[in-house]
Amino acid sequence: MKIAICGPLADRNLGDYGMFINNLYEMGNNNDYFVFSYNSSFVNQLKCDYLNDFNISFTDVVLKKKETDRKSLYESIKKARRILLGIECKNKYIPTPFELINRCININDIESELDKCDVLIVSGGGYFNDLWFEWERNDDLFKIIIPILIAAKKNKKIIFTANGYGPFDNSNHFYEIIFKEAQHAIYGCRDNKLSEMYLSSVGVNNAIQLPDDLYIINERLNKYNEVKFSNYIIFEQYGNVENLKNNIEKIKELVIFYKMKNTDFVFLTFDQDYSTIEYLNENIKEDNFHIYEFENGYLKIEEAILLIKNAKLVICNRYHALVLAVTNKVPVLNIMKPVYDLRYYYNKNIGLLDKAFDGLYYNANTFIKGDIEMLIDSILDEKNTDINVQKELYDSKIFAENKIKLTGQRLDFMRKTILGDK
Missing domain, CATH: 3.40.50.2000 (Glycogen Phosphorylase B;)
Structure with a gap:
């Protein structure tokens, strides 16, 4: 099977890259993998340290630099005054999928690799939220999202592993647009608390429950x-x-x-x-x-x-x-x-x-x-x-039973939903 993967897997933070490695080990080394990244030096190190027996390749999603607002000082002062007086709202800029894809320099490479793949896996984590949308590194979020947008246009199967979603206070309109593009994706959800509510608020109502991508550890x-x-x-x-x-x-x-x-x-x-x-x-x-x-x-x-x-x-x-x-x-x-x-x-x-501790x-x-x-x-x-x-x-017996249940959920998801095993 040919599997494409995207997500925050190029961060040196153990949680982010650890979920990616744990998922690969669970899916096995008898597949072909193509990974979309944003830090080639680190993922190449991961390849050497963990993936020597995998047929896997990486490419960075490359974006043009952001355009800056070049209003004159006078225009900026006038706009700030109007906002303070309540005459004008300070609207947050919401990039559309059209703009994100147009910023991608190596769009042809991404399209070509996705053409070869059977499925796109969106690796687990907590990055679909206000924090990733608003911080100075939001280009990393956009680099994760671009392969999702292209895969959706190509009618590829898209599967999110155990992600957390939200809050979307200031980013809800952005995620509404993104998730609308990927409306036929399967959305894995790692909590029973707020994620499904946040997903529903941006138009996603088909989440499935899974344990966190690092709760069940591969041997x-x-x-x-x-x-x-x-x-x-x-x-x-x-x-x-x-x-x-x-x-x-x-x-x-x-x-x-x-x-x-x-x-x-x-x-x-x-x-x-x-x-x-x-x-x-x-x-x-x-x-x-x-x-x-x-x-x-x-x-x-x-x-x-x-x-x-x-x-x-x-x-x-x-x-x-x-x-x-x-x-x-x-x-x-x-x-x-x-x-x-x-x-x-x-x-x-x-x-x-x-x-x-479900049931306790x-x-x-x-x-x-x-x-x-x-x-x-x-x-x-x-x-x-x-x-x-x-x-x-x-x-307690219930904790042990929950671990068995969550293990079964994860293995069924990996082997049946992703790999299509009977």
């Missing part, structure tokens, strides 16, 4: 069995070194707390967060504090799995650190990071927990904390029962 990624540390917790934080600085004394208190328990405190970053690494190295000198170092510029997915599944506790704000902890039955305390507000991570994090009562506060200080205080409180409650949930 090829469980190949490591020797961990560097014997008794340790994982501490993972990203996105705001100032937040760490404001709480450094509290973090030191936690490191010393675990030192008294003969437990190593291992800082694990999902990408090379140099400013955070440098700051923590300079400010935490306890001999049980370690920073996990990785080679080749990125954290290998199999290393992360090994580290997380053997930890006594995972403290994190990355969604996929939570995913890997829960699927491996490891106690985990997660901080939801605001993206405008908490809906984006509420959808992801609580959505994951709802699927894992659980209090989300057992897993999710409001900030670092609150999280640390909960650990230092000897009366706190969060970890014991989590272990009881993990040991």
Whole structure:
């Protein structure tokens, strides 16, 4: 079978590329793969590290530079004054599929490759939302979308794996247009919380439920069995070194707390967060504090799995650190990071927990904390029962049955929906 793939698979963030590798391993190396990317140097590294036995090729989707609004200073001031007075609305520019495709320099290459393919797979993640539409890297979103638009025009089968969708507060008109073009696609949805509601708001009413693309791990990624540390917790934080600085004394208190328990405190970053690494190295000198170092510029997915599944506790704000902890039955305390507000991570994090513990009562506060200080205080409180409650949930028959059910959903989806096996 000839399979085309697009998605955020060229990001060095473990969650994004890890889902892509896990999906490829599940689909198998007896297919031909063609991948649309936006970072050729990194995907070539992935090919060397993970895909030597796959018949796979990559091409970057290349866009012309964005045109800038060249109004005169006088015109700009007049427009700003009209907006302030309420005479004119500040409308957000909504690019149409026509404009996106016209910006693509190598459109012929994409068309040619899609002609050869039986299906286009849109790899999982959380990138169809306001954040990706509005941030300075939105060209990466457009590079993911362009193969979808072309495949739709060619009446190719389009399948979204387990994605999260929304919020669409400021981008709803954009996604209405995009998803209308791909109205016959199959939309995989990784949560039972908000994604289906957001999809419905932009005209998509045929979502199917799946576990996250990294919740069921292919055995090829469980190949490591020797961990560097014997008794340790994982501490993972990203996105705001100032937040760490404001709480450094509290973090030191936690490191010393675990030192008294003969437990190593291992800082694990999902990408090379140099400013955070440098700051923590300079400010935490306890001999049980370690920073996990990785080679080749990125954290290998199999290393992360090994580290997380053997930890006594995972403290994190990355969604996929939570995913890997829960699927491996490891106690985990997660901080939801605001993206405008908490809906984006509420959808992801609580959505994951709802699927894992479907049919069981659980209090989300057992897993999710409001900030670092609150999280640390909960650990230092000897009366706190969060970890014991989590272990009881993990040991329940229903949790195990849910894992079996979700595994079946994923394998059926991969083998029947994508590969067409009987």
